[in-house]
Amino acid sequence: MIRSRRTLLSVVGVVLALALALTLLLMPAAGPAPQTSGPVPGTGLDTLVTEFTAALSADQAYRPPKAGERRTAAAGLTALLDRRDGGDFRKLGFSVQDRVDAATGRSYTIATNEPGTERAWGMYVIDRSAPPSLVVEVPHPGFDLRTELFGVDLFRRVPGAVLLVAGAHRKADDSHADVAHEEDSVFHVIAAALAARGLTQVQLHGFDDQNLASTDIVLSSGAAAAGGAAHRAADRLTAAGFAVCRAWADRCTGLEGATNVQGKAAAENDTGFLHVEMSRTVRDSPQHREQVVGALVDADPGKP
Structure with a gap:
């Protein structure tokens, strides 16, 4: 009798186990697992930047940010620099991610504007391998062709660098998207915030060969007097074989x-600013790009 009851209980147990297994199989699949907070691998930074700039055009949508939006952007950048939450950037439609650069193995944080909208306000990348050290700026992507490639290479060569890439073609919105000459842009308020923190800016531009036929590169310090970094950069670029104005x-x-x-x-904050104009011939050559970036790194523009 006890054996019969044990047999019956065993059969019932098997049936229940099978029923449970079948229920689990038939349940709808759960949603995607939540993202971890740690850095994630993925597409290379150079690909992310070139795809971003390839989508820009003179007739794209763009509007200057309002004063409150500019304040929010500056707060968002400050929070990210201090390794706090990027919520202020997200309020403006930016996506914020921690990633790993496959080329260097270093972690970075990237904030990218909302795609396909008038809030075309830029891409901002912070290298996490060292404290913030140098600001690398690409204000005219899609217009000063291939300056974004110089920007990525320089960013990769300087631990702690911060890369700023404008989010719109300079001719968009009747040229109101020209962030190098418009203070009411997210690009400018972020650059100004970084200057206020004492960081030197290296800004990359391009010119047509015929505009200055005897020159490969023009160096200046913008509105400020040329300091040691500008002189060192000029000397190293000249030594590399470039004709420098x-x-x-x-x-x-x-x-x-x-x-x-x-x-x-930069002049108002008494911080360094190096304005680098490169001919089309220089920008079209990967070899020249390596030489220019190497000379700028050797000049150590972050020092006076």
Whole structure:
């Protein structure tokens, strides 16, 4: 009798186990697992930046941010620099991610504007391998062709660098998207906030060969007097074989960056600003890119 009851209980147990297994199989799949807070691998930074800039055009949607939005952007950048939450950036439609750069193995945080909308306010990347050290700026992506490639390479060569890439073509919105000459932009308020923290800016530009046929690169310090970093950069670029126009000593046909608003903010904060104009021939050559970036790194622009 006891054996019969044990057999019956065993059969019932098997049936219940099978029923439970079948229920689990038939249940709808759960949603995606929540993202972890740690850095995630993925597409290389150079690909992210080139895809971002390839989508820009003179007829794209763009509107300047309002005063409150500019304040929110500056607060968002400050929070990210201090390793706090990027909620202020997200309020403006930015996506914020921690990633790992496959080329260097270093972690970085990237904030990218809302795609396909008039809030085309830029891409901002913070290297996490060292304290913030140097600001690398690409104000005219899609117009000053391939300057974004120089920006990524320089960013990768300087631990703690912060990369700023404008989010719109400079001709968008009747040229109101030209962040190098418009103070009411997210790009500018972030650059000014970084200058206020004492960080030197290196801003990358391009010019057509015929505009200054005898010159490869024009260097200037914008609205400020040229300091040691500008002189060192000029010397190293010259040593690398480039014909350099030094705006503090020569006339460089309007390529001196004297009206650049980021340069003015640097002068107001008594921080370094290096305005680098490169010919189309220089920008089209990967070899020249390596030489230019190497010379800028050797010049250590973050030092006076």
